[in-house]
Amino acid sequence: MDWFGSAITAVLGTLLLSGVASRPLQLDFSVSRRLAAGAVAFGAAVPIMEAITPAAVTAILAPFPVLWYVLLGGMLATLLAMVLLVLAEVLVPSGSLPGPVALVRSLPGRRSRARRFAAITRILLRRGLAAYVFTRQRPDLATPEGRTRLARSVRAALEDAGVSFVKLGQILATRPDLLPPEFVDELTHLQSRARPVPWSAVETVIRTELGADPATVFSRIDPEPLATASIAQVHTATLLDGGDVVLKVQRPGIAPVVADDMEILSRLARRLERRASWAARLGVVALVEGFAASLREELDFRVERRNLAAIDPGPAAVVRTPAVYAQHSTARLLVLERIHGRPVTEAPPRLRPRFAHALLEALLTQIMVGGRFHADPHPGNILYTDTPDGAGQLVWLDLGSVGVLDAGLRASLVRLLVAVDGGDASDVRDVLLEIADAPDTLDERRLGRDLGRFVARFTASGGGTDPAVFVDLVRILADHGVTAPPELAAVFRAIGTLDGTLTALDPGFDLVTEARRYATTRLTAGTDPxxxxxxxxxxxxxxxxxxxxxxxxxxxxxxxxxAGTLTVRVDPRAGHLARPAAGVVGQLVTSALAAATGLMAALLLTAPTGPEVGPGLALNGLLGYLLLMVAAVLGLRALVRSYRS
Incomplete structure (x- = not known):
């Protein structure tokens, strides 16, 4: 039964070490890590102890074998377990790997992501982009011709990769402050290729979302899609009461694909930010996180339903949004009033100037008053419908993606337009620095001069009809390292998209001039008594x-x-730097104590003389070993905390 006793001893020793080893480090470790460290430390402590212990110590403690194993063996095993915990934390930080149960549950998803990652890697290799992601080579970024070739490859790769990457490219096309002009021009031509989903799969989604047979809600559903997109497919239908509706049905299986793509994009972004200074400067990780949040909202049709209820369509007699049948709508199924109309560009010529003014007023009101605006107002998302009085009406479509602005940014936008209209570069600079994030090294005088030249060109030309002047403004900021918020880029993108619609309606329509007039009116409206x-x-x-x-x-x-008793107290622990500062101070103190204790141990161990506590063992040496262990504990604590912070 010796093996049984040894097994019991090993189990008890492992459990004891797993509970004791993490306490001196004053940090929590997972049970699996502590048990593994305890088992290895227990198995290795005895042979290590026998190999390094001086004969004098063995002779002194020979009459006390229990003390031998408990004192020296326990101290050595505890120290070894602590070292193993610290090494595990350095090599594989806590939280970087899932636990055993979570690992088993995540295996199907990991296989799916691995297949998707392999497919994306093949696309990168085929388009000649793998070197830019997996190495530090950047051969084509030095010249305009090279950037143009690279931009074409990026566009082709994004189209090959599918819906998530196409949408990312479309968003990047609106960020001239982040990308060179060659990339922006190329990415504006991105198109997602979406094949129709078979009716049987669409019907299954409708049945699942309704929780009943579609025949209990609809008298008819046209199996031929009215429109197909990368995320959803639209079918016409008729309610049991005879009302005409359209069903926006999410494509089956798109959510897991998007989830895998977002995980892969996050990993690629983190890799780029580590390897490329330009990626770190642009904050690609934060960019991808914001894009992922936006795409997740687009996958949830309940968000679009709330947008339809919350957004201000504009002048009620001219512009509106379709009615929503909320009782039949879910996260993957949206039931909307069917609008029988034509694209806005097919409106009667006599109504087009009126519609152009109404659309611009509607969008600017959404941006500067309501704070929620249509992010993609191209002609296909605006329908013209006839009315009995012959005045006609416009209807906003596809509100799955809207821009959101807080009150402060809305007020700053109004002031920006008024400042540009007034021609004062210093006012423009002050408003822009309120909106954007400026680096500490910003040269405000040079920025003011560049903005002065911009304002001079703008006012000299009377504003012009090209809203690309706002893009020029964003590029000036980028040249000075000033990062415009994504919301501002979304506003300029929406205005630029609407400009194409307005120009198609009324070729002589001056969007910029009308926007300046609107902003001035909004600013002076607040002066009413x-x-x-x-x-x-x-x-x-x-x-x-x-x-x-x-x-x-x-x-x-x-x-x-x-009374002369006025005092001012400053608490260095208060404020947003409290925890980081306290952590840094604690690590410095711990490291200093470890160094001082280690130095004292070294001095004692090298001392030639000292009182003897046993044959061949001086008191200096015994104290030196004890201080050495204290120094090791303190050093390990400082090390592991530096990796946890």
């Missing part, structure tokens, strides 16, 4: 509690000044 009175009343109500406390606080300050 009634509006000012309401705003002042609101501000007074909010300030009243503070004003009532102010005299008492002023009296206390004056009293303290008279």
């Amino acid at each position: 009634d509006d000012l009175r309401r705003r002042l009343t609101t501000e007074a109500v909010l300030l009243l509690p503070m004003l009532r406390r102010l005299p008492h606080r002023v009296d206390r300050i004056v009293g303290a000044l008279e």
Whole structure:
């Protein structure tokens, strides 16, 4: 039964070490890590101890074998287990790998992502882009011709990779502040190729989302799609009460593909940010995370349903949105009123100038007042419908992707347009620096001069009809290292897209001039006496509690000044730097103590003399070994905390 006793001892020793080893490090480790470290440390402690222990120590402790194993063996095993935990944390940080249960559950998804990653890698190899992702080679970025060739390869690769990558490219095409002009021009031609989904698969999705036979809701569904897209497919249908509707049905299996693509994109972004300075400067990881959040919203049709309810369509007599049948709509099925109409560019010529003004007013109102705006107002997303009075009406379609602006950014946009219209470069610079993120090394004087030249060109030409002037503004910011927020890029993209629609309606329509006039009207609207009175009343109500406390606080300050007892206390632990600062200070103190203790141990171990506590063992040596272990514990604690921070 010796093997049984040895097994019990090993199990108990492993459990004891797994519970004790992590305590000196003052950090939590997973149970599996602690058990593995305890088992290895227990198995290796005894032979290591026998190999390194001096004969003098063995002679002293020979009458006390239990003390021998508990004291020296326990200390050595604990230290070894701590070393193993620290090495595991350095090589494989906690949280970087899933636990055993999570690993088993994630195997199907991992296989799917591996296949998808292999397919994307083949696309990169076929298009000659693998070197840019997996190595540091950048041979084609130095010349315009090289960038043009590379941009064509990128566009082709994105189209080959599918819906997620095509949509990413379409978003990047709206960011001239991030990409060279050659890439922006090429990516604007991206098109997603979507084949129709068989009716049987579409019917299965409809049945699943309704939770019942479609015949209980619809008297007829046309199996031929009215339109196909990369994420959804549209079919016409008739409700049991005779109402005409359209069904926007999510393509079967698209959600897992998008999820895999987002995981792969995140990994590629992290790799690029580590390997390329330009990727780190542009923040590609944050860009991909924002894109992933936007795409996940687009996959949830409930978001589009809320957008339809929340967005301001514009002048009620001219522009509206389709009605939503919320009782039949779900995350993958959207039931909308069917609009019998034609593209807006086919509206009667006599109505087109009126529609152009109404559309611009609608979009600018959405941007500067409501804060939610149609992000893709191309002619296919705006329908013209006849009305009995002959005035006609426009209908916004496809509100799955909308831009969102907070109140501060909306107000800044109004001030920006007014500042550009006024021709004051310093005002333009001040507003832009409120909106964008500027580096610490920004040369504001040089930025002001560049903006002055921009404003001079803008005002000299009377504004022109080309909204690309806003793109030029964003590029000036990029040249100075100023990063425009994505919301601002979305606004300029929407305005640029609408400009094509307005030009098709009314070739003489001047979008920029009308936008400047609208912004000036919005800014001066707040000077109405009634509006000012309401705003002042609101501000007074909010300030009243503070004003009532102010005299008492002023009296206390004056009293303290008279008595000479006024003091100012600054708590270095407070504020947003509290935890990082405390962590850094703690690591510095721990590292200093480890170094000092280790130095003391080395001095004691090298001391030639000292009182003997046994044959061949001096007190200096014993204290030196103990201090050496303390130094090791402190050093390991500082090391593992540096990798956890």
